Amino acid sequence: MRRLLIAIPYLWLLALFLVPFGIVLKIALSDAALAIPPYTPTLALDEGWQSVREFLSQLDLENFVFLGEDALYWKAYWSSIQIAFVSTVLTLLVGYPMAYAMARAPRRWQPALIMLVILPFWTSFLIRVYAWIGILSNEGYLNQALLAIGLIDQPLALLNTNVAVHIGIVYTYLPFLVLPIYATLERLDESLLDAARDLGCSRTRAFWSVTLPLSRPGIIAGCLLVFIPVIGEFVIPSVLGGSDTLMIGKVLWNEFFANRDWPVASAVAVVLLFILIIPIMLFQHSAMDKREVTA
Amino acid sequence: MTSPWEDSNATPLIRIDKVTKRFGGVTALDGVTLDIYPGEFFALLGPSGCGKTTLLRLLGGFEEATGGHVHIDGRDMAGVPPNERAVNMMFQSYALFPHLTVAGNIAFGLKRSALTKSAIAARVDEMLRLVQLEDLAKRKPHQLSGGQRQRVALARALAKAPKLLLLDEPLGALDKKLRQQTQFELMNIQAKTNTTFVIVTHDKDEAMTMASRIAVMDNGRILQVDTPERIYQSPKSIAVASFIGDTNILEGICNWSDGESATFDWTSQSRDMTGIPGNALAVGERCRCVVRPEQVVITFDEPTDMPNRVQGIVEDIAYLGNVSTYHVRLNDGSVFTSQSMNRQPLSPDALGVNRSVWLSWPESAARILRP
């Protein structure tokens, strides 16, 4: 019985991660072909051992070599990481004060404030991203408002730039960052701040030497929850970004649906996964740390 | 040597003058006036919710008084934030910084001062030695026992050598044995560092053991400020007498008083009893008399030489090891308590249940107070 219980998470991992990953890896090692499915070789298990061996001998690393030789891919990976990094920092700058204000608000308001943070999830993500076109375009609300108050006299070209992509990411991913930080701040023992003040800290100083270090687990968790999915983000750069916005999610989509080169697309996905493994492991580690501190 | 509170020339370190504190509709402190002198070990004693923590937080600068003044070292403290007071506090829950080591916690306040790095390290070592935690300097708070945490909190609060140390139920989380041991440690440290301690507790034994003076509080007011002996032996009110220990209370009408001693008619026994008046009493006034159980002597024969005596029947005996408590029922149905040391092993038939006995006590053991 106990073994069965322990086996469940592993079965889960096997079914939802390792098997799909195996399939993608297999496609990445195949060659593109004009067929259905669009790659060779395909595995025919009913034809016996001989055919399996033949199948294995046809797999190779060609697609990965191709990725390494074409600068486009490396530029896309690098620019994805840059965009993810910058927008994570921006999200943190917006989200931390929000989480702080929420945790400091009167107790009875807090459920309502959490509700407000989660509320956007009630409508479709795609629609919300499209809605930003209406705000950011040349004739959009933002430009209209800025023109009306006389801050600018030419509409700002925001849409189809990286600025719009950053805005879209900050907007979309904000709740993922606010909630974990709020959770750590909300648990923070007020008497620690009193103690810091008692030992000679001004309010600001007490924030830097007590509140901030103690909310670190929340900051790390929140940042990784933004950073990891944003690297592979496809919808926001395609809807709000311009032709020069290079992100690996877009490249992946093009390989699959425009080029119909499934093997190269799979290779792109496999490399992306390996790039993400480092931050994912960091995330796991910080989650463990958090459990230790609360225990 | 006269104690500073008896010396009219002594200047108090803390002067609390008609301080009132209200939280919305709740009055936590109601016209508190109190002087505390340098070097005192001062205890605030009272039941839960009586305003002890509030008074301490006011001294620490965490609360502003609604009315009245607080002077520390001659300076009016209105509007002075905690970080600008030469006062440190040991918090009820210790409030150790979980992200810092023991040494880091102790150094925290020192780093906010003008000390050099090596001076800080030296001071941290000194504090660790003071509380005997040299070996645990690198541990984090969650790796310590309750008693060790308490000592870290004490070391941290003492590190800046404050003029005044405020301690909010510092021993609340400790078990009884460790608690008693720590009480003496605290007293030692107080004497060694010559810091003024103001300690909050709701444990009367703790206050009696440690304090030079005790302020008994109730409902946001101070009932009495005195040395432990005087609080115990000469309570000024029934509330103080009953808060500070078990006591028998006799109701009566005062029929004679010369200020030094008084007599009253014990209503339920119709007997004249004598005692020492705790407040000024007028003849004919209703009064109550408190008698501590350990002052009541039990005998089989009537002690005719004792002015205060009464007969009753032993109802039950609680054997507590070093002492026994006897509950004796009087003829009016009320129960009187007497307590005596068990010097010899108890012989069961000596003083058994249902035996008729006499209870008596000297005049000096009876305090007559306003009801």
Ligand SMILES: Nc1ncnc2c1ncn2[C@@H]1O[C@H](COP(=O)(O)OP(=O)(O)OP(=O)(O)O)[C@@H](O)[C@H]1O
């Ligand atoms: N921040 C606050 N807001 C509202 N009421 C408060 C606040 N702090 C204290 N009180 C009230 O003031 C009164 C005194 O509280 P205080 O904490 O001083 O009691 P205490 O004597 O320390 O009790 P305990 O022994 O339980 O710690 C209580 O009735 C309490 O409810």
Ligand SMILES: [Mg+2]
């Ligand atoms: Mg308290």
